[in-house]
Amino acid sequence: MEKDAKALxxxxxxxxxxxxxxxxxxxxxxxxxxxxxxxDEVKKAEQAEADKAKVKDIEEQANKDKEILSKKxxxxxxxxxxxxxxxxxxKDVEDKEKKSNVQKRFDxxxxxxxxxxxxxxxxxxxxxxxxxELDGIKKQLSITPQDKIKEKVKLELSTRQTKxxxxxxxxxxxxxxxxxxxxLDEWALEDxxxxxxxxxxxxxxxxxxxxxxxxxxxxxxxxxxxxDKQRESAKKIYDKHPEIQSGFARLEELKKEKKTKQEVMxxxxxxxxxFAMFADIYAENPNKYMITENTPELIAKEMEKRLKxxxxxxxxxxxxxxxxxxxxxxxxxxxGLDLEVSSTRHIEPKTPEPEIVKKTEKLGExxxxxxxxxxxxxxxxKNGRY
Numbered sequence: 001m002e003k004d005a006k007a008l009x010x011x012x013x014x015x016x017x018x019x020x021x022x023x024x025x026x027x028x029x030x031x032x033x034x035x036x037x038x039x040d041e042v043k044k045a046e047q048a049e050a051d052k053a054k055v056k057d058i059e060e061q062a063n064k065d066k067e068i069l070s071k072k073x074x075x076x077x078x079x080x081x082x083x084x085x086x087x088x089x090x091k092d093v094e095d096k097e098k099k100s101n102v103q104k105r106f107d108x109x110x111x112x113x114x115x116x117x118x119x120x121x122x123x124x125x126x127x128x129x130x131x132x133e134l135d136g137i138k139k140q141l142s143i144t145p146q147d148k149i150k151e152k153v154k155l156e157l158s159t160r161q162t163k164x165x166x167x168x169x170x171x172x173x174x175x176x177x178x179x180x181x182x183x184l185d186e187w188a189l190e191d192x193x194x195x196x197x198x199x200x201x202x203x204x205x206x207x208x209x210x211x212x213x214x215x216x217x218x219x220x221x222x223x224x225x226x227x228d229k230q231r232e233s234a235k236k237i238y239d240k241h242p243e244i245q246s247g248f249a250r251l252e253e254l255k256k257e258k259k260t261k262q263e264v265m266x267x268x269x270x271x272x273x274x275f276a277m278f279a280d281i282y283a284e285n286p287n288k289y290m291i292t293e294n295t296p297e298l299i300a301k302e303m304e305k306r307l308k309x310x311x312x313x314x315x316x317x318x319x320x321x322x323x324x325x326x327x328x329x330x331x332x333x334x335x336g337l338d339l340e341v342s343s344t345r346h347i348e349p350k351t352p353e354p355e356i357v358k359k360t361e362k363l364g365e366x367x368x369x370x371x372x373x374x375x376x377x378x379x380x381x382k383n384g385r386y
Contacts, residue, residue, distance in 0.1 A: 065083070065087055068080050068083050068084050068087065069084060069087055071084075078252060078255055078256070085227075088224060102137055105137060106134065106137045106138070109130055109133060109134045109137065110134065112130055113127065113130050113131060113134065116130065145221065149214060149217045149218060149221070150214075152217055153210060153213045153214050153217060156213055157206070157209065157210060157213070160209065161178050164176075164177040164178040165178045165179070165180070173187055173194075173198065174194070174198060176198075177202070177205065178202070179198075184199070226291060226292075226293055229293035229294070230292075230293060230294075230295050230296060233293065233294040233295060233296045233297050234248075234296040236296070236297060237296050237297060237300045240300070241274065241278075241300060241303075243272050243274040243275050244274070244275055244278055244296070244300070246272065246275070247268065247272045247274070247275025247276075247278065247279075248275075250268065250271065250272065250275075251264065251268065251275075251279075254267060254268075265279065274303070274307075277303050277306065277307075278299055278300070278303055281299045281302050281303060281306075282295075282299055
């Protein structure tokens with residue numbers, strides 16, 4: 001028994017020693033394991049920092065995009081205009097996808113409700129739940145552009161009111177744009193007339209802001225529609241007039257080089273006369289062309305007319321100049337004959353034939369020259385000065 005007890009005691013001691021050794025190993029892992037664990041933690045920390053930086057960049061870009069979308073086209077630089085066009089395209093795609101998904105869900109619900117109507121085991125609660133969701137989708141699908149404008153304006157007004165509350169909280173009551181209802185009630189108890197006057201001013205300001213926001217939003221939507229139509233119109237003339245397309249690209253390059261408006265036009269007149277004419281026609285009536293959907297096609301049509309007229313006018317002038325030169329030469333010949341006669345017969349030189357003079361003067365008039373200018377031209381030829 002004693003022997004057995006000693007054996008059990010030794011066995012227990014050995015087990016405790018073994019457990020102690022295992023615990024010791026667990027508490028103090030091998031250097032390689034500790035190193036691996038540290039490297040893993042460092043990587044995780046680095047990844048967390050990188051993710052944080054990405055989130056910050058995304059938030060900053062989102063704020064910039066929001067500001068770009070809120071501005072009018074003329075308030076943006078070229079980069080801003082390009083970004084706005086990109087954002088509108090993305091939004092259009094998202095809206096179409098969203099509408100498509102909503103329509104799918106609408107069709108789904110309609111089918112389910114029909115099935116439940118003919119199912120006697122379906123509960124009233126199930127039917128009501130589906131009908132409520134269907135009503136909400138119907139509202140979404142039937143919303144008009146004007147409804148969207150109202151929602152956007154309402155959201156913007158709410159955002160502004162929150163902003164005004166924060167910005168004006170340290171100002172005197174009369175100088176504030178917005179105020180908490182509790183503070184306004186307190187003011188009304190102290191000074192009813194003063195509080196009432198402030199409420200009237202606030203009501204007028206809110207109304208004016210709502211009106212301005214609505215007009216701006218309507219104009220923005222209208223401008224976006226017109227710009228889309230004008231882009232489509234521009235594509236129709238590029239094949240026939242590639243100089244117009246290259247001209248727009250060059251215009252953007254020159255703007256980035258910080259050239260003045262005059263410098264830009266001077267360069268374009270030298271490099272691309274056709275595009276310069278296109279730009280000049282637009283500048284003649286910007287109010288008309290700015291709001292016309294097919295502006296590029298209209299300008300191209302006018303440009304084509306002018307290009308056709310120019311050679312005809314030049315040819316006509318050249319013919320008139322040629323005839324005038326011939327008459328001047330004839331006058332010179334007759335004057336020469338008169339001089340020969342006077343040298344042999346001692347007779348006074350004759351003046352050019354009246355008929356030739358008349359023809360010369362008439363041609364001069366057609367060219368926009370006065371009688372005096374025609375006479376000087378004849379005299380120059382006589383004296384050998386051209």
